[in-house]
Amino acid sequence: MPQLILVNPWIHDFAAFDLWSKPLGLLYLASHLRQAGFKIHLIDCLGIRDAGTADQDSGRRPIRRLYGTGKFPRHKTSRPLPLKHIPRAYSRYGISLQSYVEEIRKVREPAALLVTCMMTYWYPGVQEVIRIFKEIHPGVPVILGGTYARLCPDHALRNAGADHVVLNDGMEAVRNVIEILLERGIEAEPRSEISEVRPYPAFDLLPGMEYIPILTSTGCPYRCAYCASRFLYPRTERRDPLDVLQEILFWNREYGISDFAFYDDALLTGADSHAAVFLEEIARRNLDIRFHTPNALHVREIRPEIAGLLFRAGFRTIRLGLETSDILLHHRMGDKVSEGEFERAVENLRSAGFRKKDIGAYILMGMPGQTVESVRETVLFSDRVGAMPYLAEYSPMPHTALWEEAIAASEYDLASEPLYHNNTLLPCWDELRKAEVPELRELVRRIRR
Numbered sequence: 549m550p551q552l553i554l555v556n557p558w559i560h561d562f563a564a565f566d567l568w569s570k571p572l573g574l575l576y577l578a579s580h581l582r583q584a585g586f587k588i589h590l591i592d593c594l595g596i597r598d599a600g601t602a603d604q605d606s607g608r609r610p611i612r613r614l615y616g617t618g619k620f621p622r623h624k625t626s627r628p629l630p631l632k633h634i635p636r637a638y639s640r641y642g643i644s645l646q647s648y649v650e651e652i653r654k655v656r657e658p659a660a661l662l663v664t665c666m667m668t669y670w671y672p673g674v675q676e677v678i679r680i681f682k683e684i685h686p687g688v689p690v691i692l693g694g695t696y697a698r699l700c701p702d703h704a705l706r707n708a709g710a711d712h713v714v715l716n717d718g719m720e721a722v723r724n725v726i727e728i729l730l731e732r733g734i735e736a737e738p739r740s741e742i743s744e745v746r747p748y749p750a751f752d753l754l755p756g757m758e759y760i761p762i763l764t765s766t767g768c769p770y771r772c773a774y775c776a777s778r779f780l781y782p783r784t785e786r787r788d789p790l791d792v793l794q795e796i797l798f799w800n801r802e803y804g805i806s807d808f809a810f811y812d813d814a815l816l817t818g819a820d821s822h823a824a825v826f827l828e829e830i831a832r833r834n835l836d837i838r839f840h841t842p843n844a845l846h847v848r849e850i851r852p853e854i855a856g857l858l859f860r861a862g863f864r865t866i867r868l869g870l871e872t873s874d875i876l877l878h879h880r881m882g883d884k885v886s887e888g889e890f891e892r893a894v895e896n897l898r899s900a901g902f903r904k905k906d907i908g909a910y911i912l913m914g915m916p917g918q919t920v921e922s923v924r925e926t927v928l929f930s931d932r933v934g935a936m937p938y939l940a941e942y943s944p945m946p947h948t949a950l951w952e953e954a955i956a957a958s959e960y961d962l963a964s965e966p967l968y969h970n971n972t973l974l975p976c977w978d979e980l981r982k983a984e985v986p987e988l989r990e991l992v993r994r995i996r997r
């Protein structure tokens with residue numbers, strides 16, 4: 549049986565935090581390829597359990613926090629050339645180099661290496677895993693897919709070191725991989741007919757799972773100017789709510805998982821025939837299950853009955869996509885929130901039983917044309933209304949409506965260097981505005997305390 553190595557690479561960045569971060573796309577791919585008859589060896593460079601401490605600068609295990617979140621192990625590393633002038637520590641987050649090499653060596657004759665990458669500016673991790681793999685297994689094909697490849701295909705083709713770059717998602721991506729392997733004479737004996745029905749993602753390949761990310765739909769009906777959702781998933785597709793229910797029950801029953809994080813772009817859209825159906829069933833069963841929404845919920849969808857259901861079903865971490873309280877700016881960015889809607893959503897959540905500390909509001913900072921004052925006002929507004937402010941720094945991306953404006957506003961060459969999409973750089977703000985960021989952060993810290 550041909551064996552494939554699937555890798556979730558390290559993160560090379562100024563900062564990284566494990567906010568229910570798992571390579572869900574790669575794990576779906578793993579299940580499909582298993583079904584197609586391949587043996588899978590999965591290496592999660594961001595795995596915590598097998599991380600070891602060999603490379604960890606402090607020599608200690610990373611601190612873990614509530615509900616499965618926490619720090620990654622980290623090893624300080626030199627900044628890539630385009631970031632040399634940034635006076636900040638840069639690290640490789642994840643398992644040690646030695647652990648990765650050992651994992652790669654475990655497979656004597658891999659048929660291919662498959663690599664994912666979520667952020668456009670995380671490609672140095674991709675380069676590193678591919679470089680090391682090619683040293684150990686020269687001549688074995690390497691296939692790259694995921695968000696970085698899809699948003700920056702030319703850059704990926706030229707720089708990642710992969711032999712093939714797959715630009716599709718879902719079943720198309722699976723077919724592309726099988727075709728590439730067939731062209732190379734690598735064929736497997738399918739376990740069953742490759743079905744269009746999604747098998748569950750292969751979390752069984754990640755030992756010691758503390759939580760499970762769930763994807764119940766793809767796409768989003770909104771069109772925010774700063775977001776790539778429309779490009780990545782032009783159509784909204786929803787899974788059968790009873791299938792979602794079965795998946796949640798399966799992980800809870802078979803693996804004892806209590807924490808679930810939704811990865812949907814639009815979890816609550818059309819809730820009456822979708823999310824409300826499986827959440828009502830979960831609430832009715834009175835299970836020890838907690839839900840988290842690291843990816844924001846839509847403010848507009850938080851009606852009183854939905855807020856009540858979220859509370860009863862066991863939602864613990866609520867994040868709302870407020871972005872800004874400046875209605876004119878909202879209008880320019882896609883009208884995700886209209887006047888009065890945020891107040892109503894928070895009021896509904898509070899009436900349902902959520903406390904202020906359970907409700908977080910994401911506030912976008914660093915958009916072209918956005919002022920520091922507008923961010924400050926939004927932070928104070930969120931506090932006043934009864935939600936904890938969370939600053940989310942803007943990351944400019946190709947294939948978004950704001951891209952051209954972002955390029956024009958930035959001192960960095962965003963178009964040719966994805967490292968400059970890094971939100972830590974606040975690449976679309978000038979030095980004057982950046983100088984006020986520590987004060988904004990301090991304001992947020994004070995409120996959250």
Ligand code: B12
Pocket residue numbers: 563564565567568569570571572573574576577662663664665666667668669691692693694695696698714716717718719721722725763767774775776777780781810811812813842843940941942943944945969971
């Ligand atoms: C869930 C999510 C998160 C989660 C974490 C997810 C994780 N794994 O760590 C959280 C909420 C923590 C998060 C945070 C952030 N995120 Co985010 N996130 C997403 C989201 C909504 C879904 C990603 C996902 O897992 N999808 C589900 C899986 C099934 O899809 P997939 O990974 O794309 O995989 C499919 C294909 O790509 C392909 N595929 C994948 N891998 C491979 C490999 C091979 C070999 C092949 C053939 C195919 C293939 O097949 C898969 C199956 O269909 C995307 C938007 C989107 N709709 O994609 C944004 C997105 C990736 N995030 C984005 C941003 C901006 C952020 C933040 C910077 C936000 C902020 N300002 O704070 C932070 C940064 C996080 C950090 N520094 O650690 C941007 C990307 C920015 C960039 N420059 O690349 C996106 C695109 C959203 C947007 N605004 O447009 N995010």
Ligand code: SF4
Pocket residue numbers: 768769770771772775776777778813814869884
């Ligand atoms: S609502 Fe969220 S996912 Fe949808 S387009 Fe706007 S930012 Fe993207």
